[in-house]
Amino acid sequence: GDSVTQMEGPVTLSEEAFLTINCTYTATGYPSLFWYVQYPGEGLQLLLKATKADDKGSNKGFEATYRKETTSFHLEKGSVQVSDSAVYFCALRHAGNMLTFGGGTRLMVKP
């Protein structure tokens, strides 16, 4: 079946450092891909998405590019802030609008 694999955390960075969180997927067909963010004590919020190969999703300084050849959707940000500390989930969507999530990666940004 479809699956999503993310790098295990926690990822600890200093403020203004460059962030990469790796995400790879296994799926039949061409699913849409997403990054969700979960701030402490809150529900998941959609961060960005890409619906077809080579699409780049971006929001709040975060970017991810849908790479069909490497089945990847890595999340990047050029300069992280303390307020970016959260858990990040990579997900794919398939039939019936079902989402399959990766295991989540906790990001901790220190001032």
Add this chain to the structure above:
Amino acid sequence: DTAVSQTPKYLVTQMGNDKSIKCEQNLGHDTMYWYKQDSKKFLKIMFSYNNKELIINETVPNRFSPKSPDKAHLNLHINSLELGDSAVYFCASSQGTGVYEQYFGPGTRLTVT
């Protein structure tokens, strides 16, 4: 103006009890979902309802019974609670079952002792 709300936010109960978690969305969406997030943060779909009808039921014990009295509500009833049911349960909704964004509620942390 909460889009997707859940009650209660925290629920502590003993093994063997029966409990319910309520979910309401005011977005006018047709489709609602329940997800379970375990202690390791793994998030999995449990159920999906469209226009009050069940359309997805993943491998969930039949002690879990979702109920949708109308399109705006999807409640989760759990019978004979077990320690392994301890988790955070998220409700979500979307405009339909097609390519639509899902909006998540704040979650209900269930602790079974």
